[in-house]
Amino acid sequence: MSKNYKTIDPQKYYRAGVYRHFTQDCKCSISITAKINVTPLVQYSQKTHTKFYINFLYLLCKVLNSRDDYKMSFLYETNELICYDVINPTQYVFHEDTETCTPVYTRYYENYEKFYSAALRDVERAKHTREYGLDMTNHPNWFDASFIPWLSYDALHLELPDGHLFFPPIVNWGKYREESGQLLMPVTVRLNHAIADGYLVALVFKHLQEQIDEFA
Secondary structure (H helix, E strand, O other), X not given: OOOOEEEEOOOOOOOHHHHHHHHHHXXXXXXXXXXXXXXHHHHHHHHHOOOHHHHHHHHHHHHHOOOHHHXXXXXXXXXXXXXXXXXXXXXXXXXXXXXEEEEEEOOOOOOHHHHHHHHHHHHHHHOOOOOOOOOOOOOOOEEEEEEEOOOOOOOOOOOOXXXXXXXXXXXXXXXOEEEOOEEEEEEEEEEEOOOOOHHHHHHHHHHHHHHHHHHO
16 A cells, blocks of 8 residues: 655755754644635525535645645654644534534545535544444544634634654634625634744735635
């Protein structure tokens, strides 16, 4: 079975100096919250009778798979810096009766129709269980994609243990709201500082907006 990642030599990594500093001297992450205009995507979803949530998830996956910087990981077992060929979303289903969530593993497909049907099927299947079922061991190349539909927030900060070299993106988004005739949605992107800086996090928002405008 072939590997689904490539190994990167930290000494030859284009961010070698930054990587050394933020894995040895100052282990930390960077998180940015910003609003994006989802008006075109909301209109598209309504017109096509498709789910806005899955449409946004598809575009988010497309953006995060567009650069190696967002597909990095650190293997503690072998002490290796790696880059996955593809990263997939771990989404969540909320159960009203128990007020708990079930993680949903959905494979990313570049083909929109294929991804949409797979994501919809995975969500429906998860509605019939109340198990948490998080399994990071068997899903190493998955990133966290979590919707917070109850709140249109202005800031969000997620803490991980100091020194934990967790490189996959963690993305949250909240309820969109109307401002000056536009539907704006808060999105939070968290990346480890060893493999990303403010520029790379900001690019996620820039490319997300571009993908939304182009898709819709």
